[in-house]
Amino acid sequence: MDLRIGVLGPLTVTVNGTSVVPTAAKPRNVLALLAVRAGQVVPVPVILEELWDGHPPTSALTTLQTYILQLRRLLETALAGVADPDGGAKSLLRTAFGGYQLAAPPEACDVAEFDRLGQMGLRALELGDPATAQRLLREADRVWRGAALLDVEFGPRLQAEARYLEDRRITLVERRTEAGLAIGRHSELLGELAALTTEYRLNERFCEQYMRVLHRCGRSVDALGAFRRIRRDLTTELGTEPGPRLQHLERAILGSAPERELDFGRAQLVP
Incomplete structure (x- = not known):
């Protein structure tokens, strides 16, 4: 069977x-x-x-x-x-x-394959191999065929299950894009991060990554514009300001900080 x-x-x-x-x-x-x-x-x-x-x-x-x-x-x-x-x-x-x-x-469920590839990708990050990590985490994301339980009308329990699965997916996407930035694939990720910051408007990690890659592509004005947008959305919808990481990044871009302060190296892969 x-x-x-x-x-x-x-x-x-x-x-x-x-x-x-x-x-x-x-x-x-x-x-x-x-x-x-x-x-x-x-x-x-x-x-x-x-x-x-x-x-x-x-x-x-x-x-x-x-x-x-x-x-x-x-x-x-x-x-x-x-x-x-x-x-x-x-x-x-x-x-x-x-x-x-x-x-x-x-192994009968697609979640098991997602978890297997995700764990392998995170392990590659721990071992200092962002190229392999990016590949494995991209394969994990390809297991998804759309939003979790896309064609089911949720009650409260399924809504919680779907949200949990989506949160796990977002976490791995954040780590994958960090891995891509760590190996210098800025232009490759530019369009993807633009889409992610539009879909997840309040996600500070995606905004930080987008600002960094825009700055590296010579688009510092656009990077500062991304900061202003998330600041506006956070203030309007949650009544909060961007976190310290984003605020530090904005100041670094405004002040034309040295390259090391905008480094995409391994330190950026730490949660």
Whole structure:
């Protein structure tokens, strides 16, 4: 039996090449929650919160059991005609004490590949090899097919799971762009950092990187403009000022600081 799970983009769950993702919204949410926690037991109260946001109807448990039955029927259809010594649909979607579990090895989910490549990339940074780190971290980012669970309408639990996955992705993108800057690929990253600072307007790390690469490309005026934009956005939306790193960088650019004060070297790779 071949089970594949994808949550880094549209939800995909296939068994022997056949999709088992339901079209109805609430069963789809149940499967998405089980998929994003594949291999773990998801407690019934967690599933109920996802489906009804803290206000379950009196029939909630019976309705959840119906959704589980519908998912198992989809699994049975995908397994039809295939000998499964492990016990069929109930062995894949298990009833456990207090909850349900989508039984899957870690490598069945795309998150595992993202984590594997990400950890290898971070290890390369620790070993002082930013070129290898950039390559591996770019491969990790390519595992994503869009926003996490792109085609699922979130309840509170899935929203938190998707945000957690996105935060992990952003962290690795920050490290990858730092690695690229460390090996001098300024013009290569110029367009990407312009897009990142537009998408993540309040992310100071991306703004810092963008300012540095603009300055290195002889566009100091544009670098200072990027600082003014994030300062305006932070003040307007959060009531805060840019952090010390950004403020120091602005002063260094304004004062035409020596090259060492704008260094992209290994020290910049430290979180």
